[in-house]
Amino acid sequence: MIATPDRTPLPRAFFDRPVLEVAPDLLGRLLVRTTPEGPITLRLTEVEAYDGQNDPGSHAYRGRTPRNDVMFGPPGHVYVYFTYGMWHCMNLVCGPEGRASGVLLRAGEVIEGADLARKRRLSARHDKELAKGPARLATALDVDRALDGTDACATGEGGETPLRILTGTPVRSDQVRNGPRTGVSGDGAVHPWRYWVADDPTVSPYRAHAARRRSS
DNA sequence: CTAGTGATTCCCT
């Protein structure tokens, strides 16, 4: 039988830990995107850890800039970046504050609001592809730079937060797999800091970083 | 299924 997911919000202390502890612990958690048309809820199935220190793959590796500013702030906030001229990807900032570590949310299973997600992901042939990949995930949830810096652990009764993280059903450690990060080039590729749920159909296919040739 | 490639814009060097 399937246990009902726990909809208790994750406390900020959850994120105020080393990123390599937080990343695998995020699998099976729920990400709730509140939109005017209703909520879209995702069960996280694939993530990647990025350490702000000594990690050439991290956007924070070369210091603080306007783009990555949020990563240097408090844990539990959302860092959204724009890449490849077209796409957005989202991370959750981890502790301690100032270390600028974060977890890239790479894939998930839409468990609520699939009708809303489908409207933004017209090319998806199956629901399992709605959030199969970091840019698809952000597209399905209507996440862009406007949500950069959102507090996913906000507790106030008053304001609806556009993004929240709930306890969900954590994945048993023997169901967690890990391997090289996708799309990371150079020295940053050596770390096996991609984590996913074993045999889950919503996990994105592994792609080694492709070196691009100049076009004329 | 896999491999190859064009798209398109922001940001930092």
Added chain:
DNA sequence: GGGAATCACTAGC
């Protein structure tokens, strides 16, 4: 200037 934490599409097996 040139690369980027990617995707969609195509060809071919």
